[in-house]
Amino acid sequence: MLGAGSWGTTYAKVLADAGRDVVLWARRESVAAGIRASRTNEAYLRGIVLPDNLYATSDVDEALDGVDAVALGVPSQSMRENLTVFRDSIPVGVPVISLAKGVEIGTGLRMSEVISRVGHIEEPRVVVLTGPNLAVEIAQNRPTASVLACVDHAIAVQVQKACATGYFRPYTITDVIGAEIAGTGKNVIALACGIADGLQLGLNTAASLMTRGLNELSRLGQALGADPATFAGLAGLGDLVATCSSPLSRNRTLGGRLAVGMGLDAAVAAAGGQVAEGVVSCRSMRDLAHRHGIDMPITEAVFNVCYRHMAPADMIRSLMDRPHTPE
Ligand SMILES: NC(=O)c1ccc[n+]([C@@H]2O[C@H](COP(=O)([O-])OP(=O)(O)OC[C@H]3O[C@@H](n4cnc5c(N)ncnc54)[C@H](O)[C@@H]3O)[C@@H](O)[C@H]2O)c1
Numbered sequence: 001m002l003g004a005g006s007w008g009t010t011y012a013k014v015l016a017d018a019g020r021d022v023v024l025w026a027r028r029e030s031v032a033a034g035i036r037a038s039r040t041n042e043a044y045l046r047g048i049v050l051p052d053n054l055y056a057t058s059d060v061d062e063a064l065d066g067v068d069a070v071a072l073g074v075p076s077q078s079m080r081e082n083l084t085v086f087r088d089s090i091p092v093g094v095p096v097i098s099l100a101k102g103v104e105i106g107t108g109l110r111m112s113e114v115i116s117r118v119g120h121i122e123e124p125r126v127v128v129l130t131g132p133n134l135a136v137e138i139a140q141n142r143p144t145a146s147v148l149a150c151v152d153h154a155i156a157v158q159v160q161k162a163c164a165t166g167y168f169r170p171y172t173i174t175d176v177i178g179a180e181i182a183g184t185g186k187n188v189i190a191l192a193c194g195i196a197d198g199l200q201l202g203l204n205t206a207a208s209l210m211t212r213g214l215n216e217l218s219r220l221g222q223a224l225g226a227d228p229a230t231f232a233g234l235a236g237l238g239d240l241v242a243t244c245s246s247p248l249s250r251n252r253t254l255g256g257r258l259a260v261g262m263g264l265d266a267a268v269a270a271a272g273g274q275v276a277e278g279v280v281s282c283r284s285m286r287d288l289a290h291r292h293g294i295d296m297p298i299t300e301a302v303f304n305v306c307y308r309h310m311a312p313a314d315m316i317r318s319l320m321d322r323p324h325t326p327e
């Protein structure tokens with residue numbers, strides 16, 4: 001498991017609880033040493049005791065030596081630079097599981113595309129892990145379902161068998177495009193829901209943003225070749241509901257901070273070094289939508305709040321004032 005943030009550490013624990021011997025790579029030796037010494041990752045997952053069959057290191061070569069599978073749990077915009085370091089040590093032929101939810105700024109590439117191109121990993125080996133997976137709840141062994149998306153169904157099933165536990169139930173799909181567009185876009189919608197919550201607008205507003213948000217993500221996904229059914233499943237609706245509703249979501253929390261007048265830089269800093277991907281994804285998803293001629297009003301509005309100084313209340317008003325259309 002490459003990346004010892006909150007999700008990387010949690011998924012490493014899932015794999016270890018499923019009976020795998022796991023090596024967790026941390027960028028900082030202090031994090032790896034802390035895990036070895038205390039069996040906890042105090043920087044990212046305070047108080048969660050990690051299993052004995054999970055070993056932590058900051059040495060990439062040691063982490064990747066002889067492994068049967070690799071998982072990548074670094075933020076989306078750092079995936080490219082990290083892969084240039086990782087790629088020579090990733091064993092040939094093993095599945096590579098992407099935990100990151102994002103689309104690369106500038107190139108518009110989804111994470112599986114970055115992994116294939118920069119990591120020199122054949123597409124059928126790349127598996128996307130997504131779904132309603134708030135790390136802290138899973139680390140506390142609270143039950144969740146999840147999704148493993150891979151164009152090669154047999155590889156997804158291998159990974160499914162390797163990581164299923166009593167509290168972690170992964171399903172397989174072959175729609176990688178839908179899984180990644182849904183997983184990236186829901187963080188933007190969660191920012192919008194956080195803004196609405198910060199403005200104390202209530203559940204009708206939240207439900208409206210979630211439903212119309214899912215609609216615009218699905219439109220973009222279908223333009224890129226995704227299966228619309230993916231957006232009605234765990235990777236779409238499931239992840240959207242969890243992230244947009246939970247106070248544990250970093251994206252929703254950040255939206256709430258914007259709503260009460262905090263600037264973007266201060267709100268990002270208040271996340272304490274943990275990534276809220278929606279801040280970048282509102283830009284990269286908007287770019288992708290423009291490139292494909294898809295109207296994504298909520299994504300556009302969140303972008304305007306983050307980068308065009310639009311006031312949060314004006315953001316909601318701009319969505320309500322749009323021309324009336326059939327649903
Ligand atoms: N936390 C969750 O609940 C959750 C659940 C599902 C998916 N995800 C996704 O997983 C990915 C990782 O999320 P996370 O919650 O583990 O993030 P995090 O901020 O908690 O941790 C990120 C990890 O990546 C490492 N890293 C390596 N290179 C980096 C760089 N250049 N810049 C910053 N960090 C770098 C950090 O040291 C850290 O260990 C994100 O794309 C996120 O959207 C998170």
Ligand SMILES: O=P(O)(O)OC[C@H](O)CO
Pocket residue numbers: 101131132133134135187190239242243248249250251252275276277
């Ligand atoms: O804490 P967030 O907002 O990054 O969301 C976490 C996960 O993506 C939920 O599935």
